[in-house]
Amino acid sequence: MPNHRRALPSLSAFVVAGACLYGAYLVRAALTPFVLAAAFAYVLNPLIVYFEARGLKRAHLVLAGYLAAGLLGYATYAGVKTIVVEQVTDLANDAPAYAKQIQKLVAAQQVKLTHALPLPPKVAEHALDSMVGTGLERVQALPTELLGLLPLLAHALLVPFIGFFFLLDGPDGFEHLIQTIPSRFVEQAIHLMGEIDTALGNYLRGILIVAAAITIVSFVGLLLLGVDNAFAIAALSGVSSFVPYMGAVVGILVGGGMAWYQFGTLWGAVKVALLFVGIRVADEALLQPVIARHSVHLHPMVFLLALILGGEIFGFLGLVFAIPAACILKALIQVGWSWYASETGLASAYGSAAEAVPYT
């Protein structure tokens, strides 16, 4: 009988959690800035905690941090403004020329391939036409797709604004929660939050380090190679790296394409590709061992499934948050199993031969 009583709240908790998730899915567009702000505050929180542990007030720290970030941001902008503005203007001016050049290159390659393919010329031409047509359609649709991401840029001011309040409150929300829940569940609630914090914190902080490293190193590398629009390509590659493995792919495609167009030879594109492959290898060899040491290890299949599902349901943001969501799910399962194992006695107590030796 007691077991039935225990099972009932768990079942209703699942139903309520499911209903909440579905409700959140329906209003996902409105929730986006809040989710981004929560992630923003969560990533910055350790910095606040670092100073808080030295006895400083959270509210004053957050205020001082925002002021300092504002001044630093302005100084950085003032410092690199010329480069950024120049590159953005150049990019806007050169865009039509890039499009024409791409079409020319494609047409030239198409003629070469038509002769090279072991097919009747008419058939080869038709097959390549349809392939190139699809490719060009994708290229033409790219600006529209990029425009679709513009609402995210609109959150650029909203996210730090909402994040300010998340940072101000800090762990108060959780402290209120443990004050409200029945006392017997306090230990479980802390256990669950601890596991989620460990998994999520390491992952989010890890990808931010990787994104910053990719942006800086690729910017310097592209400048050394003399590739135009180095800042835009580096920034795009850095932002893309929020989606696992995408940073290097985007860097090779965009940077390589730019070098190919700019220098007119494939060797330029190969050098850019080597640069991004080098950055990827360095990331795997130097950064990942440090970042992944404490993070949740997901099976590659789960990793892939999470990315596909995230992208399918929530688009670009789904791709970014797919792995953190999988980390939370894994922590929930681990904690659930740990409770079940300890409650049912599956987890055995510590025991060893040394126990038999009398106390001396």
Place this chain on the structure above:
Amino acid sequence: MSPLKALRRWFVDPQFSKKKQFLHSLELFSDLNGGEMGELVHSLHARTYRPGEVVFVEGDIGRALFILESGKVELTRRGADGKPVLLYTLKPGEFFGEMALLESLPRSATATAVEASRLHLLYRTKLDAMLSSHPRIGVTIMAHLARLLSARLRRATGELSAAPATNA
């Protein structure tokens, strides 16, 4: 007052200093320095229990250490007749449930707040995390727990060996 002192006063959290002072007065954390104590304060969770509220029940799986800051908590155990037997009444500054930091096994007693009580919880996973991120804090706490265990075992062994002599 100099502007620097005024700025420092504006930034410093008096509640935090009070909490640090309280924790430093406990034997368990007395060996930690100021910075380590700051890290520890952030690893603890606080909760106020109403009079009569049960903190944990005998047989529950233990996962945290409780430190009593204010109020009064009773530890009881079910007797042979099923009625609760009072084992100990905790006063502010004492801690209980410490074995949960070493193993996830059923609690050997029930803890109940007798009056409004403020408790700090140190969760086992937090201690594990500290053992890798701030080893000195973790090791200091573990060393105190080991000494405590040893003292209890020594006392229990002494009581056991003294028992036949008393009977005789």
